[in-house]
Amino acid sequence: MLLSYINTELRDNFDSLTALCRALDLDEAALTEKLAAIDYHYDASTNSFR
Secondary structure, eight states: OHHHHHHHHHHHHOSSHHHHHHHHTOOHHHHHHHHHTTTOOEETTTTEEO
């Protein structure tokens, strides 16, 4: 569910992971680590976790 929410927000509302984290007051490193634990990694070229 977290993955879906983050990717939807990135696609619809933010041009980068950094912008999303700033707007939602999220720790970018913690979010990246949490999604890496389920083998999803941020891809800046697609602005999504894959």
